[in-house]
């Protein structure tokens with residue numbers, strides 16, 4: 175039998191080591207992994223000599239359309255950016271306060287008509303009504319639910335109103351009842367502390383402060399501790415999104431020692447950027463911090479305390495970022511995630527490629543996408559990211575596919591980039607350019623277990 179396609183002579187990256195060999199694909203799945211020098215028939219080959227072949231990256235944290243593009247308008251740009259940046263699966267947040275189930279249905283339909291990569295969704299919880307929808311959403315393959323702790327009062331994000339501890343408690347209880355398991359995703363910051371600090375800074379007419387000064391490290395730490403305590407009381411597995419502080423890994427270890435099922439995620443911006451970046455354009459929640467926070471988070475990824483990596487891609491436009499206090503938070507990041515990690519992590523000795531493969535596996539396992547996604551093994555989807563560790567790209571927003579008109583990585587030279595991205599055996603991007611069509615699929619979480 176001839177293979178549809180073989181990626182040959184690559185250095186195949188597994189969590190346990192790097193082995194030279196050839197990956198054969200049939201019907202969109204990995205059919206054989208050959209030792210170097212094997213013979214076989216192939217209709218098409220891709221030569222990966224001198225390059226590394228990683229399992230297609232999974233971005234656990236993507237907000238398609240944030241803050242003000244319709245989902246269908248931003249779907250193409252965001253998923254093209256993903257593919258060009260070596261990401262083959264995105265986990266997108268569905269924000270539909272009026273009906274989560276309806277929001278999931280609508281976005282799933284649109285996603286399968288216009289996405290360049292595969293994806294799954296997280297649901298966002300704002301109300302008792304959303305909590306009641308959790309079992310139905312879970313049956314649709316959405317089993318992770320986000321709680322936006324620090325967005326209320328003047329910081330609320332319309333049309334959503336803020337949540338309180340009652341929503342957190344009843345939501346956690348409902349998620350804990352799901353089988354296979356669900357997971358509560360928490361944005362951890364203490365908003366009352368922010369309100370007080372903001373008042374003080376405004377009274378003092380302070381122009382010299384960074385966003386970090388308004389949301390100091392301890393406000394994230396306190397929130398992680400409280401979420402862990404709620405998780406312990408309710409038995410709900412939790413996941414702390416976009417961890418930014420140096421104290422974070424220790425908090426995860428502490429909660430785990432108490433028996434809490436807790437997972438931590440961090441993002442390239444918290445690993446590589448600091449509060450010295452542009453204070454308005456780089457305004458994000460939680461804020462960019464300091465180099466010692468960067469180093470602690472790299473360490474947390476290395477020792478397995480932080481298991482997951484996502485970009486928190488929020489393709490905000492410059493026009494929303496003009497004044498310090500009113501600027502919308504967030505920025506695009508799905509296309510710069512892999513080069514930032516390869517350049518500042520792998521090429522600077524902070525992270526091994528094997529560890530990056532392990533993180534990709536963790537991302538898939540945590541959200542019920544394994545064994546289809548996250549691994550290079552026979553039977554898995556042929557999602558491959560081929561990288562050249564020596565390829566340097568100078569980042570320019572105008573060259574990135576996202577809809578946003580800036581990037582906090584502007585002008586940075588990042589060494590290590592994706593040179594080919596394959597989704598289910600189809601080459602979608604080559605040398606940072608889209609060459610494929612939008613054939614992305616919605617992949618339900620725990621697909622096999624649910625028989626979906």
Ligand SMILES: [Zn+2]
Pocket residue numbers: 235237486
């Ligand atoms: Zn986010």
